[in-house]
Amino acid sequence: MGIHIVGGGAIGLLFAAKLALAEAGATLWTRTEAQSRRICEEGLLLVNKQGEEQLVRVASEWLNGSRLSAMEMEDEMWILLAVKQTAIGSELLSSLKALSDKARNGASVICLQNGIGHLEKLADALGGTPVYAAVTTDGAKREDSRTVKHTGIGELWFGEWDANGQKKAEKSEIAQKMLLSSLQKAGFHAILSKNMKNRIYQKLLINAVINPLTALFDVTNGELPQHDGRLRLMRALHKETYEILVAAGMERSEDRWDAVLDVCSRTSANVSSMLADVRAGRPTEIEAINGAVSRLAKQLGRESPLNDAMTALIAPYGEATL
Numbered sequence: 214m215g216i217h218i219v220g221g222g223a224i225g226l227l228f229a230a231k232l233a234l235a236e237a238g239a240t241l242w243t244r245t246e247a248q249s250r251r252i253c254e255e256g257l258l259l260v261n262k263q264g265e266e267q268l269v270r271v272a273s274e275w276l277n278g279s280r281l282s283a284m285e286m287e288d289e290m291w292i293l294l295a296v297k298q299t300a301i302g303s304e305l306l307s308s309l310k311a312l313s314d315k316a317r318n319g320a321s322v323i324c325l326q327n328g329i330g331h332l333e334k335l336a337d338a339l340g341g342t343p344v345y346a347a348v349t350t351d352g353a354k355r356e357d358s359r360t361v362k363h364t365g366i367g368e369l370w371f372g373e374w375d376a377n378g379q380k381k382a383e384k385s386e387i388a389q390k391m392l393l394s395s396l397q398k399a400g401f402h403a404i405l406s407k408n409m410k411n412r413i414y415q416k417l418l419i420n421a422v423i424n425p426l427t428a429l430f431d432v433t434n435g436e437l438p439q440h441d442g443r444l445r446l447m448r449a450l451h452k453e454t455y456e457i458l459v460a461a462g463m464e465r466s467e468d469r470w471d472a473v474l475d476v477c478s479r480t481s482a483n484v485s486s487m488l489a490d491v492r493a494g495r496p497t498e499i500e501a502i503n504g505a506v507s508r509l510a511k512q513l514g515r516e517s518p519l520n521d522a523m524t525a526l527i528a529p530y531g532e533a534t535l
């Protein structure tokens with residue numbers, strides 16, 4: 214069984230380093246040739262919370278390079294898709310298709326993106342390739358193209374995604390358990406879930422509050438609640454989003470607000486992915502997060518003024534021209 218991690222951002226580097234250390238047959242596929250070349254030549258640097266560095270040798274390939282057609286692949290392949298939603302365009306989809314077509318007994322894709330909407334897009338584009346949903350609460354920070362800091366230990370939930378009549382992932386239970394065991398051996402708190410919709414909505418709720426507000430106020434996750442006005446805005450955005458997601462099928466639970474504060478404190482030094490995108494002038498995931506919450510609200514006949522406002526305020530940051 215081969216594990217192919219696609220994406221050389223913080224989460225991709227973290228999975229590649231830890232799976233390689235556990236000798237789990239990991240290959241890291243990057244979107245630039247320079248990054249894969251550097252990783253092959255110099256190795257990955259994995260830095261733990263205490264600042265201790267570990268050099269890790271990882272096989273790395275360039276996703277759009279020409280080597281794929283000549284490469285021998287395993288019979289069974291898991292693809293861990295660790296790019297942002299904004300990177301899931303036609304070029305990435307055709308590279309993913311080419312990669313998954315190489316596995317003799319078929320590949321399965323595990324999607325680690327924030328937000329919603331991507332699973333349907335991937336299932337459509339990849340034809341019969343089973344698509345699994347995943348949610349990670351591990352914190353990671355990419356220091357440079359070969360260095361990743363594991364900033365917070367979290368959990369990794371993954372499982373079949375068959376909401377709304379979608380295609381069911383068909384990989385055998387044995388293959389799922391083999392992947393689970395590799396992930397656990399690599400030190401991840403990995404859990405197979407039969408209710409990924411709930412997990413995805415719970416993570417969406419966290420991202421819908423922390424990501425746009427940290428981006429708007431240009432603060433770290435830890436700084437966000439350290440101000441009364443911002444805290445009130447967080448609460449209001451949380452309340453609106455919570456009610457919409459419960460109406461859409463998320464389980465009601467009293468501790469959802471505490472979960473947001475918990476993420477802020479566990480990842481206190483982190484710059485959220487949305488703030489990082491805004492600072493770098495890159496497209497943001499606002500449409501897949503707050504935009505998606507607004508669309509859900511609309512389908513349910515509900516109002517979503519705060520999610521609408523977040524989307525309207527953040528979207529222009531990611532637009533290509535002035």
Ligand code: KPL
Binds near residue numbers: 327485486
């Ligand atoms: O997922 C995240 C992100 O930045 O996208 C959180 C949970 C907010 C951690 O930074």
